[in-house]
Amino acid sequence: MQHDNNRRLNRQDYKTLSLAALGGALEFYDFIIFVFFAAVIGDLFFPSSMPDWLRQVQTFGIFAAGYLARPLGGIVMAHFGDLVGRKRMFSLSILLMALPTLAIGLLPTYSSIGIAAPLLLLLMRLLQGAAIGGEVPGAWVFVAEHVPRKRIGFACGTLTAGLTLGILLGSLVATLITTLLPAAAIAHGGWRIPFFIGGIFGFIALYLRRWLQETPVFVEMKSHKVLSEGLPIKSVIANHKKEIVVSMLMTWLLSACIVVVILMTPTYLQKQLGIPAALTLQANSMATIALLFGCICAGWVVDRVGASKTFIVGSLFFGICSWAFYHLVALDSTWLKPMYTLVGFSIGVVGAVPFVMVRAFPAEVRFTGISFSYNLSYAIFGGLTPIFVTLIMRITPMAPAYYVLTLAVIGLGLGVYLNRDLNNESKIEARLAEAGQ
Template identity: 55%
Template sequence: MDAASVPAHRLRRQDVKTLVLSALGGALEFYDFVIFVFLAGAIGQLFFPPETAEWLRTLQTFGLFAAGYLARPLGGIVMAHFGDRHGRKRMFTLSVFLMALPTLVIGLLPTYAAIGYAAPLLLLLMRVLQGAAVGGEVPGAWVFVSEHVPARRVGLACGVLTAGLTAGILLGSLIADAVHSIFDADAVLRWAWRIPFLIGGVFGFLAVILRRYLAETPVFRAMRERRELEQGMPLGVVLRRHRLAVIQSMLLTWMLTAAIVVVILMLPALMPKLFDIDTMTALRANTAATLALTIGCVLTGLSTDRFGLRVTLGVGATGLAATTYLLFAGLAANTPHVAALYALTGLFVGMVATVPVALVRSFPPAVRFSGISFAYNVAYALFGGLTPLVISLWLRSERMAPAHYVTALCVLGLAFAIFGLPDKKSDNARISAPEG
C-alpha cells in the first residue's frame, strides 16, 4: 500500500518509522538525564563532605539534580528559535549530541575525596549542560512527531514519544538495579557508580546516529515553501500574541512535574528513608512502576484520540490522586505488595501524555516550537527544579508530603479538564497543517 492509498487517519510506514526512531532516540537521551537520580545516594556520599548531615546531603544532592531543570529554559529557548526558523530536525539531532558529552564526563569526574569542593562544582556544571540539552529535546520531540502524523493520530504520536522518554527512565532504573545487584555497596561507592554514566555517553552517540535517518516535518517544509516562516523573533510573537496559551501550558506542565519528579524519580530514593524499605526492593518496585508508566502513556494517547482530551485528563488525574494515596498507605502499613501498588500508580502517571497534546494544540506552527519550549521549560525549571527541594523540606515534618503534593496538582489537572481545555478534535488540524 503506497502513501497515497493510506486513509487519512491511518499511520503510514514512514510515520511509524519516524515514531519508532524518535521514541528510541528520546529514550536514550532521557536515560542520560535521569540516571543521576537513581544514584543519588552514592553521589551524595561521594561529592560532599562526609560530615554533612544526612538531611542536608539529601537536599544538596537533589539540588544538583534540580540544577539540570533550572538550566532547561535557556537551552530550550535557543534551540526552539532555530527550530522555528531553520528546521525541526537539526535541533532534534543537536540536542541529543549535547547530552552525550556531559554524561560521559560525569562518569569520569573525580570525587570530593580527590579534589574537594571542585567535585560538586564540576558536577553542577555538567548538570547545567545536560539541562540545556534536554530543554530542546522534549518540546522538539513533541513538535517533531505531531507534525509528521495525520491529525487524528496526534494523541497516539505524543503518547508513543512520551512513552519513549519514560522508557529512558525505565532503562535507568534497570541499569541502577543491575549495578546494585552485581556489586556490593563498597564497590558501588569506589567505582561501579560510574558505569551507568559511561554507558549513557555511548547511548547518547547512538541516538545521534539514529536521528540521521529522520526527515524534516511536512508542516515545516510546507511553511518554508510558502514563505510562512516567522522572520522575526518567534518567542517575541509568542509573548505578545499567545500569553494565555503560555500560562495554561505552564500550569499543565506543573501537573506533569508533580507526577514524574515525585512519583517516579524521587520516590525510589525516599522509600528506604521514609518507610524502612531496602534499596533493592525500592528500585525493583520503581522498575515495575516505570514499565507501567510507559504503557500508560501509549494508552493515554490512544484514549485522547478516541475520547478527547478533557475526558482522558479528568479520568487520569482522578486516578493518579487515588492511587498515590493508596501507594503511600500501603508503604506506611508495610505491605508486601509494594511493586503492585507502585505499578498501578505508575500506570496512572501515564496520564501526563495528555500534556503534550494540549501544548501542541495551543500554538500555531510558525511559533509552535518556541511557544512550547518557553512554557514547558520555564515551568519545569520553576516547578520541576524546586519540587525536590520543597518535598525534602516538607518531609521533615510530614511523611505523607509527596502524596499531598501530587494530589494537589491532580486537582489542578482536573480543573483544567472541566473548565480550561478545548476538546474539539478539529483542533488537531492546527497541528498538522500550517495556518493559512
C-alpha cells in the same frame, strides 16, 4: 498546508515514531540516571560531616540545576527550530547531552579535589539541562508534524512513552548495579558505570537520527515562505499568553508526577521506610513499565474522547491510586510492587499533555511556544519539587502523597477548563486550518 488528516499511520510514520522515541529514550536516560544514584553521589561529592538531610537537599539541588538550565537551552534551540528546521535541532541536542554525561562518569570526588567536585558536577548538570531543554519539545513537535492530525495524541503519547523508556533503562541499570555489586564497590567506582553507558547511548541516538526526515509541515511552510518573521519568542509572549499559562500548568502536572512518583520515590522508600534498595528499584522498574503503557493508552484515548474527559477521569484515577500507594506501603511493604505498578500506570495520563500543547500553538511558532512554556515550568516546578518535598518530609513523612494529591486536583481543574475553552473543537479546528496542521 493541508495533508491527509484522515489516513491511518503508515510505515514511514511508524519508522519516524520508533526512531524518535528510541532516541529520546537514550537521551532521557542520560539526564535522569543521576537521581538513581543520588544517595551515593551525595556521600561522595559533599563533606562527610554534613548532616544527612542537608546532603540530600544539596544533592537534589544539583539535580534541580539541570532543570533550571532548561529554559535557555530550550529557547535557543526552539528559535532555530522554527527558523531553520526541526530536524537539525533534534539532532544537535543529542550531542550536547552525551558529552557531559561521559564527563560526570570521570569526575573526581570531594575527597580528591574538595569543593571543586560538586561545582564541576553542577556544571555538567547545567549542560545536560540545556540539551534536554531542546530535546523534549522538539521531539513532540517533530512527531506531531509527521502524523495525521487525528493521530497526534497517539504519536505524542508514544513518544512520551519513549522518554519513559529512558527512565526505565535508568532504573534497570541501577537495579543491576545495586543487585550485582556490594555497596562498597558501588561507592568506590561502580556508580560511574551508568554514566559511561549513558555516553555511549547518546552517540548511538545521534547516529539513529540520521535516518529521520524534516517534518512535512516545516517543509511546506518554508516553500510557501510563511516562517515566523522576527523573533518567534516575541510573537509567542505577545499573542499566546493563555496558551503559555495552560501549557505551563500541564508541564507542572507532567514533570512533578514523574519526578515525585518515579524518580524520588525509590530514595524515599529507602530512607523513610527502610525498604532495601534492590527491592525498591525492582518495584520502580515495574512502575515505570506501567507508566510506559499508561502514556500510550492516554494518547490513544485523547484522540477519541478529547483532552477534557481524559484529564478529568485520569486525574481522579491517579489521585486515588497515589494516595492509596503511599499509605498502604507505609503500613505494609508487601503492597509495594502491586501498588507501585498501579500508580505508575495511573500517572500515564501525562502522556496526553503534549497533545494539548502541540494543538495550542500555530505551526510557525509551535516549537518556541512549547519550548518556552515547557522549560520555564520545568525549571520552576520540576527543578524545585525534589527540594520542596524533601524539606516538607521533615514535617511529615507523607509529603509525597500530599504533593501528588495536589497535582491530581490541578489536573482535574485543567480538565474542567479545557472543556469550556481550550478544548473547544471549533476554535481548535479553525486554528489548525490556519496554521497548516
